[in-house]
Amino acid sequence: MSEKTPEKIKYSILRFLDVTGFTVFDPLVRLAFREEPRKQVESLVKFLIIPIIFIAACTGLWWVVAPNHKTKSGEVPTPDIVISSALINDTFSNREKTKESDFLLQGEDRLESLKEVEHLMAERATELEFLEAHLAEQESIYKTRTESLISPIEAQLNALKEKNRAARTGRSSEIDTLSLQVASGERPYEALVRAIREDGELYAMGRGEESVFKDQIEAIRSDKYKPLEDARLAVNAVADEIQFLKKRQGFLSESNRSVKLEQTKEKLVAQDGKLSNAEDAKAVLREAKAFVKLEDGIGRLETQQYASAMTVYLQIKRSIFTVFVGFLMAAAIAIPIGILCGLNKIAMACLTPIISIFKPVSPVVWLLIFQIIVGAFFPDPESHPFFLFFDSIPFINTLGINPSLIFSACTVAMCAVWPALVNTALGVASIDKDHLNVARVLRLNFWDRLTKIIIPSSLPLVFTGLRISLGVEWMVLIAAEALSSSDGLGKFVWDEYQNGSSFSFANIIYACFVVGLIGFLLDRMMIVLQRFVSFDGSETAV
Amino acid sequence: MSYLEIRNASVGFGPESNRANVLKGINLSVEKNEFVAIIGFSGSGKSTLMSLLAGLETPDSGSVYLNGKEVTQPSPERGIMFQNYSLLPWLTVYENIELAVRKVFTGYSKAQVKDHVLKYIEMVNLLPAVEKKPHELSGGMRQRVSLARTLSMKPDVLLLDEPLSALDALTRSNIQDEIIRIWEEDKRTVVMITNDVDEALLMADRIIPLTMGPDATLDTPFEVPLERPRDRATLNANMRYRQLRTDIASFLIEMNEESKRLRSKTVLKMPDVTPRDFTIATSTALREFDEEDAFQLEEEEKAG
Ligand SMILES: Nc1ncnc2c1ncn2[C@@H]1O[C@H](COP(=O)(O)OP(=O)(O)OP(=O)(O)O)[C@@H](O)[C@H]1O
Ligand SMILES: [Mg+2]
Numbered sequence: 001m002s003e004k005t006p007e008k009i010k011y012s013i014l015r016f017l018d019v020t021g022f023t024v025f026d027p028l029v030r031l032a033f034r035e036e037p038r039k040q041v042e043s044l045v046k047f048l049i050i051p052i053i054f055i056a057a058c059t060g061l062w063w064v065v066a067p068n069h070k071t072k073s074g075e076v077p078t079p080d081i082v083i084s085s086a087l088i089n090d091t092f093s094n095r096e097k098t099k100e101s102d103f104l105l106q107g108e109d110r111l112e113s114l115k116e117v118e119h120l121m122a123e124r125a126t127e128l129e130f131l132e133a134h135l136a137e138q139e140s141i142y143k144t145r146t147e148s149l150i151s152p153i154e155a156q157l158n159a160l161k162e163k164n165r166a167a168r169t170g171r172s173s174e175i176d177t178l179s180l181q182v183a184s185g186e187r188p189y190e191a192l193v194r195a196i197r198e199d200g201e202l203y204a205m206g207r208g209e210e211s212v213f214k215d216q217i218e219a220i221r222s223d224k225y226k227p228l229e230d231a232r233l234a235v236n237a238v239a240d241e242i243q244f245l246k247k248r249q250g251f252l253s254e255s256n257r258s259v260k261l262e263q264t265k266e267k268l269v270a271q272d273g274k275l276s277n278a279e280d281a282k283a284v285l286r287e288a289k290a291f292v293k294l295e296d297g298i299g300r301l302e303t304q305q306y307a308s309a310m311t312v313y314l315q316i317k318r319s320i321f322t323v324f325v326g327f328l329m330a331a332a333i334a335i336p337i338g339i340l341c342g343l344n345k346i347a348m349a350c351l352t353p354i355i356s357i358f359k360p361v362s363p364v365v366w367l368l369i370f371q372i373i374v375g376a377f378f379p380d381p382e383s384h385p386f387f388l389f390f391d392s393i394p395f396i397n398t399l400g401i402n403p404s405l406i407f408s409a410c411t412v413a414m415c416a417v418w419p420a421l422v423n424t425a426l427g428v429a430s431i432d433k434d435h436l437n438v439a440r441v442l443r444l445n446f447w448d449r450l451t452k453i454i455i456p457s458s459l460p461l462v463f464t465g466l467r468i469s470l471g472v473e474w475m476v477l478i479a480a481e482a483l484s485s486s487d488g489l490g491k492f493v494w495d496e497y498q499n500g501s502s503f504s505f506a507n508i509i510y511a512c513f514v515v516g517l518i519g520f521l522l523d524r525m526m527i528v529l530q531r532f533v534s535f536d537g538s539e540t541a542v
Numbered sequence: 543m544s545y546l547e548i549r550n551a552s553v554g555f556g557p558e559s560n561r562a563n564v565l566k567g568i569n570l571s572v573e574k575n576e577f578v579a580i581i582g583f584s585g586s587g588k589s590t591l592m593s594l595l596a597g598l599e600t601p602d603s604g605s606v607y608l609n610g611k612e613v614t615q616p617s618p619e620r621g622i623m624f625q626n627y628s629l630l631p632w633l634t635v636y637e638n639i640e641l642a643v644r645k646v647f648t649g650y651s652k653a654q655v656k657d658h659v660l661k662y663i664e665m666v667n668l669l670p671a672v673e674k675k676p677h678e679l680s681g682g683m684r685q686r687v688s689l690a691r692t693l694s695m696k697p698d699v700l701l702l703d704e705p706l707s708a709l710d711a712l713t714r715s716n717i718q719d720e721i722i723r724i725w726e727e728d729k730r731t732v733v734m735i736t737n738d739v740d741e742a743l744l745m746a747d748r749i750i751p752l753t754m755g756p757d758a759t760l761d762t763p764f765e766v767p768l769e770r771p772r773d774r775a776t777l778n779a780n781m782r783y784r785q786l787r788t789d790i791a792s793f794l795i796e797m798n799e800e801s802k803r804l805r806s807k808t809v810l811k812m813p814d815v816t817p818r819d820f821t822i823a824t825s826t827a828l829r830e831f832d833e834e835d836a837f838q839l840e841e842e843e844k845a846g
Contacts, residue, residue, distance in 0.1 A: 437598055437624065438624075441598070441618060441620075442641070442645045442646075443616070444645065453630070456630070456632040457631075459632070536677050
């Protein structure tokens, strides 16, 4: 028995790897269970270590090549900068979460947190002072260093300038006399023309000589001084944190929900007094109106949620949600119509022109069309019952369902419908005649034939289609979000491109990896599903 | 009128302009509770004949009757076992049979269905493979599942298309016995295609040869007046059995040769020459060559 259990564990792990398509790690598992170690090591080297080395080499190449290309948004970021931008995004999102919980804190907890935050703020303030001093020091060091480097060059430059200027004045007086001589007919005009040309050439030459020095100075100025950069970054980081702590302080005190609620309740009590003491009808009416307003305010405050800024994680969540909505829409349209087309040649003939015409249409066109159509459905989205309904569902309400999500989903669905539809139709149409004969002998009715024979037999192809669809959707979605500024990863990329801060470029590359990784995971998910519906035990193409 | 009848039926495939007639002028009468075996060469149209009986194929001319009624479409009362098994690959062994049982015995409760299905799975010795999918089974196992599915429907007419061709001798004889038992007990009518003359003689009341295609048709049947139960062990000693066996075998050989002759006539008329026997001469030459070779090798070895 004790010998059997490890075997079982091993095979269940291997099975898992097989189903999820990570067979690359097979030898690792087998090695861990001491199965033919030589063979495992060999295939490990071949299919895991060599690829890892290759990837490492690519990353190395990136690291070397990237800084050599200067762009208007700075250098192309190296991997370490991309990683730090990922970390910055992570910090930002964590801070948003902290602020949210601060906003909702109440009673003793709130006061305790407030104390802690204030303590931290004091600590950071001293730290900032120290760091700023350090920064000033570094700045002066840098200044003196660059000055000492620049001043000899500048002296040379000034001398050169002086020389050039003198030469030029000499030449222009020469030209003046020449022109007088030409006017009086003493000399031919060719000499004057030559002199003018010569002057121009010499001037340009002089400028060229000057610009060599200027470039040198410029290079020294733009040369980054590492300690200074570091000092600046450290100051910025602490200043940032202090800013954050200040916000927290706000959310723990006057902007806190329970505090605001408390205040409004106090006001209400006061208002109650005012109302009961009011003398004439006019005053009563006025006070009563104010009373109602306050009561409403309390009602709103009680359910108020923290309005979180869009962090990258929220964008990811929203994009994935949109893709799933689009996917469900596409599947709901494609599968029934695909089955119909596969079953009925006339239906196929009717739909073929539509499929052929609309399949190649660019997602951008669909996006614009749906933007217009969806916009018309929801003239006032804030109070539309459809969106109010979504806002009342937990988890989904944090995603901010709005018309732009709907039309993004529609666009995505429109582009994804075709592969699913065509594959479903193909799956249904190519059903084995033998299987249909079984249905005929058993005299299955239409419904049974559909559910027991046709759909199961076409499922593998249906899922192949759905897998392609999901891949298309993910690609289209990012573009659609970028184009329509609908919240999501696409918008994240677009915003970064627009705002051009020092980390923008790194953020875009970070988003590129995030998009790729999620696309990969979505595809893997579909592979697993495909495995479950495939009945002939065949492998699924990765 | 007999129980199951084919009257002057012809079946062809392909478009009108280029139609290949597979069966032509088929006449067949099978009595109730009769066991008929059909033998014929590969590609002659046996499976097509089965499809015709099952109602999966409609004849170009002529007609098929069961119990006096014309057969126009397939039905579970004529249970056909397909030559290529036609198991549904997405269903397990159990589910494949269950689908048929549920459809035929609509009044059965869940437990009854289960008992029924398992009974037939046990009959073909596949209980260990109940939860397996067809692609996990061997060819012979699949054939047995297909047989179990057909038998489980308890059809009035069993149409078995080479039901035992993929099985080993022992399994085969066991299942032959099962089929005979079912046929006798439940008073069924069986039409079975087989390539095995012994099997046909062991099981059938009548053996009908199908001539070579195209335009295949049923030839004069061989009656098998052997007593039942027939015992494999003693059957070989039975004079009648041996006689029938020789008759059928020679019939088949003759049919084969005739068809060859028919074919060669259409191709070319060969000159009438008898080949000289070179075998003796060649073999001597070969021997000589060998000896020479060996000699040469020896010489080389010495030199090396
Ligand atoms: N659907 C079809 N379309 C065209 N031709 C067919 C079709 N089905 C069978 N045929 C032809 O009919 C002929 C007889 O086929 P059939 O399957 O009945 O042979 P068979 O006697 O069962 O052979 P085997 O013993 O190999 O199973 C063959 O020549 C085949 O090419
Ligand atoms: Mg056949």
